[in-house]
Amino acid sequence: MGAAAPLRVLVADDEPHIRAVIARIVETLGAEVVAQAGDGRQAVDLFLTHRPDVVILDVNMPVLTGDRALAWMVEAEPRVVAVMMTAQDTADAVRGCFELGARDYILKSNTAEEIYRLLSEAWPEYERDVRDRVLS
């Protein structure tokens, strides 16, 4: 049996340099970035086109906010692994995203090294979730 296929990831953030950092981290973890979006609407469109395994979503994005984009994505694929990555650090914002179906929530106030550590620790669980979804 061959090695498992890398996770396919969509990164959505309206700040290009943050998208670039996240994409770099995700690729370092062995995943494939299949698309990048600069706003929530584009994120939903690219999600429906590429059907990625994992989405990493900013919340404060133009056109459509990340939490609303998440709601659309969960509607289309209830078991999507969605990781919110945002500066929004209020309890309400965090709870709201978990209620909508987010798998994880990472604060942008963390350093890039810390974000890498958080994602690398969680990545095996994301892989397991995606594998379980495919098998079920």
Added chain:
Amino acid sequence: MSREIPRSEEPAGASASGPGAAAARYDLEELHTLSQRDRACDETVKTRVTQDDIRKLASRRRAKDAQ
């Protein structure tokens, strides 16, 4: 044919020194005080969380989902 736009001879803001200016000023100060108070209330309602708080919340939710 060009039409002249009537312009007041009174400089902009001149009425601020006329009758009623003190009351208008008082209202603005009161509004400012109220908005500061509202902002302070908003800040207390919006509880800030840390990454560790989020980790614990996520763990609790996953444990609950697994049951």
